[in-house]
Every structure is written in structure tokens, then in C-alpha cells.
Amino acid sequence: MRPKVVVAETIAAAGIEALAATCEVDIAVGVDKEELAARLFDAAGLIVRSETQVDAELIGAAGKLEVIGRAGIGVDNIDVDVATAHGVLVVNAPNANTISAAEHTMALLLAQARRVPEADASLRSGAWERSRFQGIELHGKTLGVLGLGKIGTLVAQRASSFGMRIVAYDPYISVDRARRLGVELGELSEVLAEADFITIHLPRTRETEGLVDAEAIASMKDGVRIVNAARGGILDESALVDAISSGKVAGAAIDVFTVEPTTDSPLFDLPEVVVTPHLGASTQEAQDKAGVAVAEAVAETLRGELVLSAVNLDLGPSVSEEVRPFLRLAEQLGTIFVAFSRGLPTTLTVCGQGRLADEPVRPLVLAALKGALREVTDTPVSYVNAPVIAEQRGVAVVEEAQRELEDYQSVVQLTGEVEGRHRSIAGTFMAKKGPVLIEVDGYEIEVPITSHLLLLRNDDVPGVIGRVGMFLGNRSVNISDMVVGRSPEGHAAMMGLSLDDGLSDDDIAAFLRLDGINAARYIDLS
Helix, strand or coil: CCCEEEEECCCCCHHHHHCCCCCEEEEEECCHHHHHHCCCCCCCCHHHHHHCCCHHHHHHCCCCCEEEEEECCCCCCCCCHHHCCCCEEEEEEECCCCCCCCCHHHHHHHHHCCCCCCCCCCCHHCCCCHHHHCCCCCCEEEEEEECCCCHHHHHHHHHHCCCEEEEECCCCCCHHHHHHHHEEEEEEEHHHCCCEEEECCCCCCCCCCCCHHHHHHHCCCCCCCCCEECCCCCCCCHHHHHHHCCCCCEEEECCCCCCCCCCHHHHHHHCCCECCCCCCCCCCCHHHHHHHHHHHHHHHHHHCCCCCCCCCCCCCCCCCCHHHHHHHHHHHHHHHHHHHCCCCCEEEEEEEEEEHHHHHCCCHHHHHHHHHHHCCCCCCCCCHHHHHHHHHCCEEEEEEEEECCCCCCCCEEEEEEEEEEEEEEEEEEEEEEEEEEEEEEEEEEEEECCEEEEEEEEECCCCCHHHHHHHHCCCCCEEEEEEEEEECCCCEEEEEEECCCCCHHHHHHCCCCCCCEEEEEECCCC
8 A cells, every 4th residue: 555645735736746656645735633633643644834733742643654744944833852752754855945045035135225115115105205215235244144054155155246245153164164155254253243234044943042132132233234034033033123223233134933923023113124924935946846855755755765854863964875775775684684683682783894984874773773673563663763662672782884894895784692692694785786685694695685585504515405496496486596605614504595476484494394404584575
């Protein structure tokens, strides 16, 4: 059955089409909360924009929910902590509205500097008041950018083309990167003190909430102008009203508010303030991009892939193209490890070897845990809840990196002790073969990992391979690949077989009755 995805708010038609290719789509735009909860009962995915409040009650009503998609950047309307506790991935479309938001910021900056809304209203009322609406130029002024992420960077580039000097505050940006952008990096106090215009491009977090308060405004230049098209709550609106009324702040342009929607605010009574109703992402292009991006992210999640736009995953630095093919491999190795060992280790060590040693190991750990835990629990395991389930089951995780490697460029190895016995599984990814199992408990084999994998430990004597082939042939099970590896001591061997069809418990029991077969493990990876 195809997973069901409930779409609670309007997204682009192209996004719906992308979902429909692999999912059952339930359009629930405009329904009340009770109806939405009912539709989520058997849903695997939910897509919202900014209006639907995805709280603990709604998440709790969706017992099969795996992913929540936000068609946009901010996730203020989603209880991310509750979603994480339920193992639900939260994904967004972080890059969809960057250009639109940057352009709207520039529109607000110019509209405030040139008093466009006031002049427009005056002329429409029948007055011709050229001298009343004298503005100021951007050229030669200093723009303080708070937050030099994607949108802040685009604003800085555009403002620079107007001849503005750019100073910025962002504790996560290096001085070298800022210099390459033509931006002077400084502490928050320095930026606030130097800027003629200040534009906010920070996320709303515990650290940034109320960041631009009365004290911060008091430290600014007299006559400063402030733009906020990021998130409400970062700028203290009451303090801004007081500062404009006193003449400390010459004007402001506000697109976002602490409480939304809002239709009544003291800011609306001030002619020095330009306001818009959260229009930063309100372009046709941004809406289309956001809908398609979040639909693709939801579909990828439901296919079991690691989605890099997830907001509640601790992946460390971004996952590189070098690592991505090894994520599926690590998940498969986790499943193989537990199925072969018939249990979870007390400590699972995940080691990235060769070129992988230069990359973060954390994504590989999450993938390995996801594969390992699916073998021991009926609870759906995701990249989000895998660490929690591992901890509940007493599994500690160790991340390792090893640059020295022979024979292969990159290898993922899983090791651990199960019931007092050391176990080891390793694999690599090959361009032509895909994921490949290359080592099991010291036996060197190189067998492609397919949906049906059979591992046999056998006596290293003539005739065993023939008996295995005949046994499978009599059951009409085709062997797509078979590799034999000897033990380090040379006394026994291991066969790794990729099969086109599955095996039953009776088949495995019959294998063990074959002369020369000492152990048999069938692993279903379908």
C-alpha cells in the first residue's frame, strides 16, 4: 500500500503531482482541527504551511505519522520537540523563498527610505505634497545585517549594489567568508552602533527572541531605520513604538509580528512605519518552489531516505556527496549485523574508513541504528527516534574514523559484542555493483547486497558449493551472485549469496542438514 499524506494547506500543483507519484494524497485544505485529526489517524505524512498549528494533540492523534513537511522555512507552528519524541521527522523547504524574501527586504528598505506608502496614500486622497515626503538615499549609508545566512547574504549583495557599506553580525560566519562577500563582520554591539539601517535575518530561537529590545535600540545611532522581514518576536515591537515616538528611530519597515495574524498594532498608527502582512515568501515562484521541495522531502522520507532539510536531526555538518551513497549501505549493514548476530550489541561501534574518515560519522551512525533496530522492535524506527530507542534498549554508540585502508577507497564497518562474542560487518559502495558486503566476522567476501541475502558458514572441502546450488535450484531460487571467503585461520569458509527470491524458516532448517553446512543466516532486506 502507498503511504498516505495529508495536505492541510494549499501547495503548488507540481508539489501534489510529485507526491502522487508515490503516495496517496488526501487534500484537507480548510478542514477544522477535529476533521484534520481524523484524517491523520492512518496517515504517514502531513504537509502544512504557516497557519496550521501542529501541536501535541494533533501529533498524538496520528499514530502512524512519520514526517511533517512545512512548505516554507519557519517551523514556529510545529511542536518540533513533541514530533521528535514521537520519532516524526520535520522537514521544510529552506531554500525556496530566499530570493523572494531578499527582494521583499529591499522593497521594504526602499519604501521606508523614500516614504512610498505615505506618498501613495496622500496622492490618492487628492493632495500633491512633494516637499512633505522628502526621503533619504541608500547610497553611502551603512547597512547592518543581523544574520548572514542565505537571505542575509542575498540582501547584503543587493544592498552593496546600491553603494551601501555592509556590516554584519553572525557568530557562525567566519571572517574569511564575510570578507569574500565584501562584508565587515563585527560584534552585535558594534553593528548596532555603526548602522544607519538595520535589517534582521535571524531565526527565532531562545537566544534571539527579544534580541533587539529597548536596550539594543538605545545603543543605535539616532535616526536609525530598522527592517524586520525575518521572524516576529526578535524585535521588541513595544520598544520600537517608543523609540519612533521619541525620535530615536527615524522609521521602520515590518513584515513579521510577534503574534500573527495581527490587524491591530500601535505600529499601524505611526506614519514612519511601513507594514506588510508577512509577504516575504509571497511570490508565485517561492510558493511553487516551496510546495515542490517539501513534497519531494516528504516522499523521500517515506521511502526511507535521509532528508537533509530535516530540522530535528543532529547531523553535524552537511552530508556530502561522498557520504550519501553510504547511508543506505550503513542501514543495510545494521540490519545484517543484528540478523547475523541474532541480537543487539551492548556497544555498537560505527567506523568510517578511508575517504569516509574525513567526513562526519554521525549520519552513518543514524543510518546503522535505523537498520539495526528495525530487527528488534515493532515501533517504526526513523532517523529521528533511532538514538532514543537505542538508549532505551541499552545500546551505546561509538563513532570512529580510520584513514588507513587497503583494497577499497571507503568502507563502513560495524563492530560489537553480542552475548559475549565479538561480531564484525563491513561494506562498501561500488559504482557498478552498488552496496557490497565485504567482510563478516573476519571472513573476506565481496557479495552485492540485495533484497535477499544468504550467509552460510561451511567446511572448506570439495562438494559443498555444489550441494548448496542444487538445494536452491530444487526450490527454484535463483542465485544472482555468490562469493566464498576463507577464514583467517583457513579452517572454514563462508558463502555469501545474493538471491532473487526469499527463503522460509523451513528452508534454513533444511540447509543446516546439508553435509558441510555449519550455520545459515537468511536476511530479508526487502
